Amino acid sequence: MDSKKNGNKMSRREYLKTSAMGTAGLFFAPSIVPASVLGPNPPSEKINIGQIGCGRIARGHDLMETMGYDVARVVAACDVDIDRAREGKELIENYYAKEKGKKNYVDVAVYQDYREMLQDPEIDAVIISTPDHWHAQPAIEAALAGKDIYLQKPASLTVEGGRAMSDIIHRTGTVFQIGSQQRSVNPWPQFKRACELVRNGRIGELQSVEVGLPGDPGGGDPTPMPVPKSLDYDMWLGSTPDKPYTEQRVHPEEGYSRPGWLRIEQFSAGMITGWGAHHIDAAHWGMGTEYTGPVEVEATAEFPTDDPNYDGLWNVHGDFKVTAKYDNGVIMTVGGDNKQGVRFVGSEGWIYVSRGDVGVTASDPVSEQKQTESFQASDAKILQSEIGDNEIHLYESEEQHGNWLKCIKSRELTVAPAEVAHRSCSACLISHIAMKLPRKLYWDPVNERFKNDDEANSMLSRSQRAPWGIDHIDGLKL
Template sequence: MKRVDIDRRGFLKAAGAAAVGLPYLVRSSALGGAGSVAPSNRISMGSIGVGGMGTGDLHGFLSKQEVQVLAVCDVDSGKRESAKNIVDKKYGNTDCATYLDFRELIGRGDLDAVALALPDHWHSIPAIAACRAGLDVHAQKPFARTIREGRAMCRAVERYGIVWQTGSQQRSEGNFHRACELVRNGRIGKVSRVEVGLPTGGGSGNNPVQPVPEGVDWDWWLGPAPWVPYRGVLHWNWRWMMDYSGGQLTDWAGHHIDIAHWGIDTERTGPVEIEGRGEYPKDGIYDVPMTYKLTCKYANGIEMTVANNKQIPQGTKWYGDKGEIYVRRGHLESKPANILNEVIGVDETHLYKSRDHKQNFLDCIKSRKDPIAPAEIAHRSISVALLGEIAMLTEAKLKWDPEKEVFENNDAANRMLGRAMRAPWHL
């Protein structure tokens, strides 16, 4: 899809599709018709971060007829070339461009959108850069590594009218949607508490300093994180180190905490009180909590407990005064069982429905509507985990103002809301 000028696409972004006649403002080719879509009329995309998750997303977008992937970017040349080969094979040419520097990909000038799948410490900077360039964004969860970064991302999305989809794909799965709709419509009565179970972490040895693998640019990989020498942790396992991630807690917050919020209608706010305890490895290169348990209270009186799956079964469980609903991947159950047979009436709350997460993103690029997992909602999901991380590190009962996004009773905790970035990086 060639970029339309400000009078069309720009105004559509500015005003929102609901306020104007959509077909009038979007060229018909962008809407996609029957049969195949000519490359010049497709949504042109670039992929930044093409490791495990990024390659999965790349395959997902390549399977969509209305997408044309033009470029890939990674700091590991092996991953980069592998992704290029996938794209070139799909299109039968050698056109896919490769980049080490995401800024060059974003600055190409011929893209409509980017797919981001990077370690958490790299989530905010490329995302905001993409927003500034007016590119729509599909980004893997968790939304951000710190609360401050997350808020800056939300503001950039809002400022530039970006269509943002977070990779919280459980929202596009039927059982999760059904569970949340039943809870929202009072089928278990008044909800008093929610339990969220997430995976359990593990420890490691003290890896020695070692040569950086060939083809990997370590300085780029570290980016805004503090400088450390390479010690054998690169793809995937970065998520067990606090400089880059918060472990299983933050890795999965964008799934089951996100679903918990959806059910209790706290998607655009946060808890007012949080406390927690975690068991951290006392030695070894990994330093995120192996086990953890957090308790949050919301302004509406609901209490949410989040713990690793050795303490709470993985998934989300809501407790109401008339029953319970438990949902996890591939499973939905209720007490009493007949709740699941309930029909949601036409005048009741019908939650946003998507059955294909990536298609929902692409559809929203055309309609300029919010996708099912927009920035603000993703920010609020990961915020619970990030607040929990701070509560565990301070071992304090923290009072949180979800509007101002500051702690009301702990200066040390407020310091942890953001981190200095290694030069030259900044938001």
């Protein structure tokens, strides 16, 4: 069928069938010429950056770590909550006034709709620090608009959304970085070191990987509330179903503590993607499976809604266990029974790595055992082993945001590019699907479909509420 003749947009499932590993013939019509067409560097000496999403992660992490590089200049702030966008502007301008000694170093533009920001030809790149259900769509639209992208993890809320995003980013030549900071040596050099030791056989033949992650508790008040005047709630919901507003469904109306959407399946898969995107990514790095995924997966999980009398708002998974088998025979288990972090087990020893006493995240409402030892092995001599010149040396990135900025200038791949981001996320998402189904699932990582399981395959995507979602992106068509 010639979709161009009948005017139909390609369905997500058709897209998957024709785009395995990003080799399909997808055509797009961006309204702005991609930056990659203009040459190896942005037109100005500085990289002009727009911030999409001005909440907790943006303020405490992405903005501050990016603005510390002189080559970066944040010139715009956007949030569907206009008060947050204005507070983002204030944060940025105050930072530059202090660091540069110039009160008017930059006049930050404020937006409530990121699509308007993307139309500014002076903006070279964007940082996307939005809720999980607002990751794939703005990343695709930013790539089509010629902007380089730093995206907070996880890469997407669905496998099909992540596949579409990765393919578009590769086709446009966009420089993309996922916020998987454990790949950079600052502040956690132990992850790269652990993965290099495993990849070079210091624990013998790798047999299994144990990933420790907690679950989230139930709770939350579902009582409807008036929508704040500052919030475009319809856009915040985006492609997800229309639900009554309540503060604990979205984010705090005052302050920037942990938002409620992280615990609601409508917007997030829970800790399996929230922190699984970090630790499973590290597991993939050590296994050498960064561009593939498991071939078998099965899981058990507790959900608050398993209790018929549950009347809370939050419904992501609690305690869980995932068992996944990779084509190389390695078995990966993920869950709360494992020690928080990643443990590689080989035929001749083991290596354990974590963030040490950081815990999963300081504001998560789960009890965490503080761990001062972030890098351990069955034999201390393993950790002191030198990697020879002719052995495997993994990508050296000093810091995640700095690596992204450096690659914008050089047009090289980042330490955590789009396909790697998608594969780490998809391993989490198919684990989440397995939590819902009482059977072993067989995954085809090339075609990214479950084998002979229509019910599981139906969960690779979600229905999308118009006019939001990747099905409704202008210019994304055959």
